[in-house]
Amino acid sequence: MNLLPLWLLVLQADALIYPAIIAPQDATLHIGASFTANCSVTATSGLKAEDLYWTLNGRKLPAETYKVLGATTLSVTLSQLNGSRQQSGDNLVCHSKEGGSILAGSCLYVGLPPEKPTNISCWSKNLKDLTCRWAPGTEGETYLHTNYTLKYKLRWYGRDNICQEYHTAGPYSCHIPKDLALFTPYEIWVEASNRLGMAVSDVVMLDIVDVVTTDPPSDVHVSRVGDLEDQLSVRWSAPPALKDFLFQAKYQIQYRVEDSSEWKVVDNVSNQTSCRLAGLRPGTVYFVQVRCNPVGIYGSKKAGIWSDWSNPTAASTPRNGRTPGVCEPKNGEHNNTLRRELKQFFGWMRKHGTCANLSIKMYDQWRVALQKSHKTRNQVLSSDKL
Amino acid sequence: MASSERHPVTSQHQDSCRRTVHLLRKMRSDVSSLLESYAKKQGLDQTFNLDSVDGVPLADVEEWSEISDAERLRSNLQAYWAFQILLDQILEEQRTELTPADVAFHESIQSVMLQVSALAYQLEELMVTLKHNVPAKEVKSTKDCDEKGLFERKIRGMKVLQELAQWTVRSVRDLHQISKSVQASSIALENYCLAQPQEK
Numbered sequence: 065m066n067l068l069p070l071w072l073l074v075l076q077a078d079a080l081i082y083p084a085i086i087a088p089q090d091a092t093l094h095i096g097a098s099f100t101a102n103c104s105v106t107a108t109s110g111l112k113a114e115d116l117y118w119t120l121n122g123r124k125l126p127a128e129t130y131k132v133l134g135a136t137t138l139s140v141t142l143s144q145l146n147g148s149r150q151q152s153g154d155n156l157v158c159h160s161k162e163g164g165s166i167l168a169g170s171c172l173y174v175g176l177p178p179e180k181p182t183n184i185s186c187w188s189k190n191l192k193d194l195t196c197r198w199a200p201g202t203e204g205e206t207y208l209h210t211n212y213t214l215k216y217k218l219r220w221y222g223r224d225n226i227c228q229e230y231h232t233a234g235p236y237s238c239h240i241p242k243d244l245a246l247f248t249p250y251e252i253w254v255e256a257s258n259r260l261g262m263a264v265s266d267v268v269m270l271d272i273v274d275v276v277t278t279d280p281p282s283d284v285h286v287s288r289v290g291d292l293e294d295q296l297s298v299r300w301s302a303p304p305a306l307k308d309f310l311f312q313a314k315y316q317i318q319y320r321v322e323d324s325s326e327w328k329v330v331d332n333v334s335n336q337t338s339c340r341l342a343g344l345r346p347g348t349v350y351f352v353q354v355r356c357n358p359v360g361i362y363g364s365k366k367a368g369i370w371s372d373w374s375n376p377t378a379a380s381t382p383r384n385g386r387t388p389g390v391c392e393p394k395n396g397e398h399n400n401t402l403r404r405e406l407k408q409f410f411g412w413m414r415k416h417g418t419c420a421n422l423s424i425k426m427y428d429q430w431r432v433a434l435q436k437s438h439k440t441r442n443q444v445l446s447s448d449k450l
Numbered sequence: 451m452a453s454s455e456r457h458p459v460t461s462q463h464q465d466s467c468r469r470t471v472h473l474l475r476k477m478r479s480d481v482s483s484l485l486e487s488y489a490k491k492q493g494l495d496q497t498f499n500l501d502s503v504d505g506v507p508l509a510d511v512e513e514w515s516e517i518s519d520a521e522r523l524r525s526n527l528q529a530y531w532a533f534q535i536l537l538d539q540i541l542e543e544q545r546t547e548l549t550p551a552d553v554a555f556h557e558s559i560q561s562v563m564l565q566v567s568a569l570a571y572q573l574e575e576l577m578v579t580l581k582h583n584v585p586a587k588e589v590k591s592t593k594d595c596d597e598k599g600l601f602e603r604k605i606r607g608m609k610v611l612q613e614l615a616q617w618t619v620r621s622v623r624d625l626h627q628i629s630k631s632v633q634a635s636s637i638a639l640e641n642y643c644l645a646q647p648q649e650k
Contacts, residue, residue: 082602089599121493150493152548155601169601209550 147207
């Protein structure tokens with residue numbers, strides 16, 4: 065390499081002193097705005113305005129945008145600015161033509177002020193906490209880091225409280241874990257702020273008892289109804305976390321056959337904890353899930369919020385003889401498929417069971433294991449593609 | 451075989467040395483990934499030729515082979531102590547100013563910080579077992595950083611990571627050198643450190 069320019073030697077001796085200064089530093093601008101920055105080299109650097117050039121995010125800016133302002137200052141004017149390329153700010157850098165070295169730099173933050181957050185929705189799990197979610201205005205993209213603060217207060221006499229646990233239920237959410245009052249409405253709102261300004265959502269008013277949800281029903285059991293080929297019986301337990309509260313639970317069941325992703329929903333299950341599914345296909349494995357809506361807690365008149373679905377539970381309906389009107393597969397094909405399936409099943413049996421407890425339940429368990437392994441393999445394949 | 455005659459304490463030294471080298475190799479890989487993502491997230495070019503920055507310990511040293519074992523370990527330890535503070539500063543700047551929403555990135559900085567702390571601890575342990583004096587830990591003020599522009603902070607952070615990457619290479623060589631020196635000084639400490647540096 066050639067001899068280092070004088071300013072580089074200065075930089076090495078006292079590294080924190082840059083040989084030039086950019087003004088203004090770290091500006092925040094609106095998308096579409098114009099902006100002028102000056103790069104002034106120090107007298108000791110031995111450089112002049114003509115020895116300098118500018119880059120924005122590593123790309124050289126055209127000389128037409130430069131203006132020499134005296135012997136040691138070169139300005140650049142940027143017009144119609146786009147939103148910042150990276151969250152950490154665009155890099156506007158002043159270089160020396162000799163070797164392209166960095167003389168000074170400044171960050172630019174170009175974006176939009178935040179929009180008013182909308183669609184605030186909240187729920188309380190088992191009356192113990194409160195989680196709220198919102199949408200970040202119409203577009204959301206401001207190109208600037210936007211901070212969201214969820215605030216809440218008791219309607220008539222409370223003081224403002226700030227929610228502390230963010231991103232617990234998605235990117236625009238916050239969780240209040242404790243110290244919540246019942247039977248007094250809360251006022252809840254979200255403030256969005258960034259370098260260009262602030263926007264406040266409308267205030268939502270709610271009572272905790274009106275927005276209660278619960279855990280999915282536990283102990284979901286699915287079993288056959290004697291030899292009935294088209295029916296299965298589903299039993300479950302009420303959510304234990306709400307056992308001390310008076311409420312009228314509603315339940316929903318959904319079920320699907322093993323090789324379909326389409327769920328059928330049984331909506332008219334009221335406060336009971338068992339249900340019989342009818343009209344099913346004989347000799348078919350079904351997956352069943354249940355969820356709960358704890359309506360009417362402490363006499364609340366609101367619609368309540370459904371819990372998540374329970375984990376799927378599987379069972380098969382008994383086989384019947386030949387199904388009339390259905391084409392049987394060709395003998396050879398059918399035998400081959402059955403043979404292959406039986407071979408897999410016996411292999412699995414050797415690993416997971418003994419002959420002594422051989423029952424149709426083992427076959428159902430194997431089908432569930434098979435389904436899971438297919439699902440895992442599909443997930444691995446799809447993540448490989450990413 | 452020599453290994454069957456090893457003194458139990460020697461074996462302990464060997465283990466400690468081997469562990470340190472393993473950690474250094476892992477760090478080397480993690481720091482270079484971090485450097486790559488750091489440059490990308492700050493919009494900087496990794497090929498920027500950055501000069502020395504005040505307060506960042508330089509791995510490059512004159513007459514490397516002439517340094518004593520004690521001095522070698524001391525300069526390593528002091529460098530990693532300095533990196534603990536510098537990485538903490540980087541993390542703080544990223545969290546508050548530069549990439550406030552990028553939690554995964556902050557976690558990758560934190561993970562390297564933990565490795566640096568573990569390494570400093572292992573180096574201290576090695577100094578004690580080799581009966582070298584452990585230097586006093588100096589806590590340097592970092593207040594002057596608050597006055598810097600954000601671009602300078604980005605550049606400084608990159609220089610810190612570049613230099614840390616260099617140190618992980620130098621430290622493996624340093625440990626290899628120390629192991630050779632220990633071998634030469636005592637037959638009982640033969641094959642003191644089996645781990646060999648991987649030349650790039």
